[in-house]
Amino acid sequence: LPLFERLERRIVDGERKGLETDLDEALQEKPALDIVNDTLLNGMRTVGELFGSGQMQLPFVLQSAEVMKAAVAHLEPHMEKADDGSGNIKGTIVLATVKGDVHDIGKNLVDIILSNNGYSVVNLGIKQPINAILEAAAEHDADVIGMSGLLVKSTVVMKENLEEINQRGLSARWPVILGGAALTRAFVEDDLAELYAGEVRYARDAFEGLRL
Ligand code: B1M
Numbered sequence: 001l002p003l004f005e006r007l008e009r010r011i012v013d014g015e016r017k018g019l020e021t022d023l024d025e026a027l028q029e030k031p032a033l034d035i036v037n038d039t040l041l042n043g044m045r046t047v048g049e050l051f052g053s054g055q056m057q058l059p060f061v062l063q064s065a066e067v068m069k070a071a072v073a074h075l076e077p078h079m080e081k082a083d084d085g086s087g088n089i090k091g092t093i094v095l096a097t098v099k100g101d102v103h104d105i106g107k108n109l110v111d112i113i114l115s116n117n118g119y120s121v122v123n124l125g126i127k128q129p130i131n132a133i134l135e136a137a138a139e140h141d142a143d144v145i146g147m148s149g150l151l152v153k154s155t156v157v158m159k160e161n162l163e164e165i166n167q168r169g170l171s172a173r174w175p176v177i178l179g180g181a182a183l184t185r186a187f188v189e190d191d192l193a194e195l196y197a198g199e200v201r202y203a204r205d206a207f208e209g210l211r212l
Contacts, residue, residue, distance in 0.1 A: 003029075004039050007071075011043025012050070014063030016070060023074050032075040036109070040071055044105070048181075068105055072112070081116045091143040092120040093177075094136045096128035098149040098157045106180060106206070107148035113206040130161040137174060146209065149180045155187065162196040171198035177212050179203040 001009060007022050009015070026035050047064045050056035093114060097107050104126050111123045122140045124132060137145050147158055158178055165171050175198055178188050188202035203209035 007035070007039050008043040008046075011040055011064055011068055011071070012046050014060055014067050016067050019067060019071060020074055023071060027075070027078055031080065032078040033080070033113075035075060036072060040068060044068055065105060069108075072105070072109065076112055079112065079116055082118070088118070089120045090118040092122065092140055093144045093146050094122045094124065094133060094140060094142040095146040096124040096133050096136075096148070097126040098147050098154050098161065099127055099129045100157060101149045101151050101154045102126045103148070103150035103180070106150070107146075110146065110148065110179065110203075110206045110209045113210050117210055119210075130164045133161070134165070134168070134170065134174075142174070144177060145174045146177045146179070148178075150182055152182045154180060155182050158183075159192060159195070162192055162200060166195070166197050171196055173198070175199040175201070177201055177203050177209055179205075179209060 003022060003025055007026060010019055010022065023035070026039070030038070044064065047056065047061055051058070051061050095107060095111055095114075097104050107126075108123070111121045115121050120140075122136055122142065124136055133145060133147070136142070147161065149155065149158060162171075162176065165174060165176070176196070178192070178200065179202070183202060185202045185204070188200060192200050201212050203212055
């Protein structure tokens, strides 16, 4: 297969051997982020479709996810850093995958892209209850809270989390950015925005997260 098709295939097949060599070759042709967006994410999309239609079993999804993570880790040092060189931090975000959800590839991409653009990211990891998120936000004096979740049930958790922030009287303090495949813009910016007393916005991808 040609290089970029081969790379996409590696994600789908969970084939790690020779990954770095292919990535290094790809880096001669394209910036690291384009390799992620144009090639690797297509592979993950196919994995999702195969799994969703019952054509791929969970352990193989996990293998694909691991190859995806290894690829992103290999590419990360090559990603453009767009901070102004002053060492000044533009802002601090506490970032977490919500309670009950283990999906973290997208969240970690958000971390990389914000960190590379001058933001300080406190990445709490996966399955984070709202308590832990709020504690970290206070401890780090965060400017914004970011929550990620890919399961439909995570959209319910996000709603509960916003209600909890309301109840604690903290919604004016914490603007919230939500992202993840099960969300829609309308759900966040109509339904959730209506119930949350602070500001809540939807980020379709990591770049929209950065823009917000
Ligand atoms: Co799971 N999984 N999974 N999975 N998995 C999905 C989400 C699913 C849609 C697959 C499917 O059925 N087609 C489905 C959810 C169905 C639903 O809820 N309706 C599903 C399921 C069912 C499950 C399990 C329940 C399976 C089981 O156990 N029977 C289980 C859940 C466990 C749990 O969470 N409690 C499970 C487990 C797993 C693995 C562990 C095997 C693995 C995750 C490994 C890992 O993350 N470390 C996995 C994977 C890999 C997927 C798919 C195939 C790929 C997800 C991914 O990494 N995409 C996924 C299919 C899909 O999403 N279509 C699927 C690439 C990633 C870059 O995209 O995370 O969407 P994404 O991030 C994007 C944007 O959403 C956005 O930016 C990123 C791109 O720039 N974004 C943000 C995300 N967060 C953001 C936060 C922001 C801003 C932007 O600001 C705060």
